[in-house]
Amino acid sequence: MSKKTFVSLDQIKEISKTYPTPFHLYDEAGIRENAVKLNKAFAWNKGFKEYFAIKATPNPFILNILKDYNCGVDCSSLTELMMAEALDFEGSDIMFSSNTTPPEEFEFADRLNAIINLDDFTHLDFLEKTIGKIPETISCRFNPGGLFKISTSIMDNPGDAKYGMTKEQIFEAFKILKAKGAKKFGIHAFLASNTVSNEYYSTLAKILFDLAVELRDETGADIKFINLSGGIGIPYLPDVEPNDISVIGENVRKVYEEVLTANGMGDVAIFAELGRFMLGPYGCLVTQAVHEKHTYKEYIGCDASAVNLMRPAMYGAYHHITVAGKENETCDHKYDVTGSLCENNDKFAIDRMLPKIDMGDYLIIHDTGAHGFSMGYNYNGKLKSSELLLKADKSVQMIRRAETPTDYFATFDFTDIFKNI
Known part of the structure; x- marks a missing residue:
């Protein structure tokens, strides 16, 4: 089996006259076309936003291309936050998802008014001591533990991952955050990497949507967004059928209506933070x-x-x-x-x-x-x-x-x- 390339031998020979090998080459047309497909697949959700994971391809020129399609950025470090600021991303265009986070990174994220996504229960107190407050908009990362498996034989082990809070911790976190002044809440989770399956996102969505209803009912939190994060993969092998983002979007829509809309939460925005899917093949x-x-x-x-x-x-x-x-x-x-x-x-x-x-x-x-x-x-x-x-x-x-x-x-x-x- 073979894979199609977006560059020919003649083009490579011409490029090499100016830029000697090795070099990484990106396909602008492919990137733009893919961004359009993603937005179309989730157009049913008025608040949908892709937060491109800077860690995947930290290049300002690439980020500016994605900015043309209303993409925000997902940052995980101080320098990624600095890059976001330099490119005029600000406020709700920045999701700061970090772990074992130094205080200066929380301070910088707060200065940019970024949405802070807390990885651990102990970070509630750490964040408040660091920046002197609890932000009005805050997100928490959830880890359901155990094994995660879908029918296409894709399996991962969230219980062994260092990321996120347990169910008991996230409920307690929402209560504490609400009592300390948080008014708008988000939920985030990442359960499996590089899934080449149209089922993954909707399976994850069902877990988070059910959790959102429970959190709303038990804590009274106003949940504004649910971040399905990354995990939508690409077919590295030539004989693997690629994901169909339109099917993925439709599958998530069905679960959204069955769980969120049916429980009076039809205004919740859906966020994504796709890196590999957005840029990998290009x-x-x-x-x-x-x-x-x-x-x-x-x-x-x-x-x-x-x-x-x-x-x-x-x-x-x-x-x-x-x-x-x-x-x-x-x-x-x-x-x-x-x-x-x-x-x-x-x-x-x-x-x-x-x-x-x-x-x-x-x-x-x-x-x-x-x-x-x-x-x-x-x-x-x-x-x-x-x-x-x-x-x-x-x-x-x-x-x-x-x-x-x-x-x-x-x-x-x-x-x-x-x-x-």
Whole structure:
């Protein structure tokens, strides 16, 4: 099976004249089309809002594209809040969902009037002491514990996750927050990652909608929004059917009417914080084959490494690989596709059947638009690559330059030693 690419060999050759490999490339047209589909799927809910998870693709140019479609941002750190502020996101356009949160991050979020989503029961007291108040609008993260499973064999274990409050804790939290002046409440939960199933969001929604009715009835809290968070995944494997966001939206609508509307809560807004679904398929890592090795296995060495894409090394995650220009050739060669790090897990593919790869061939590693560049690091002194935007008019814009040795050494306070760099 194969995956379609949004960039051709001829385009890559032209891009490489200005921007050497490796580089991450994003598809503006695809991003915009997907944002339209998401908003259309949830148009039935007047308050619907996507809070794009900055952690997935922390690039201002990407965030500004999504801003065109009324997307807010989900932040989890001080620097992500700073990026949001720099791009003129403010107030209810920012969801601050953090855990083990330092006080200065709560202070900054409060200064921006962001919606603060509390991860833990102990954070109620911590937040009040830090900012001197309880905000009028506040959200709490729920963890139902146990196992989470849906009929498509997708299972996760919320009980082992460090995130969120128990049911007893969230009820107590709402009572305390209300007594301390909170007037508008939200509920948030994240139970499974990268679900390629049209059932997940509506299953999660049913859990949270039922919880919302109970919380309203027992605490009297005015619940204004329910954040279904992320978890809608993408098909990394080429033979997996992708999620249909229109079906997902309709499934959530049915549960909304059955639970919330039926219980007099038909004005509750639905929020999402999708990262992978919004950006994953609309980014790729382009790298060049620079070495081949013939020992106990056949190896292709690339100029990219786990520094540029950590997921295969970290999780054993699958990312499809296309040899640019050889899309229609038979995949009759078995390779390990590797980077150059001093780690044996620095492999983009193991025993992958691909067309014969010649030195200088360009490899397109698919689905790196989310949690690709953002998870990069500098092991072995390797430098992060550039990020490029393939614009809707097919021109290319650099949206982040590649790191240089000067960047790598910049945090040392040894000016004289490194003065010649």
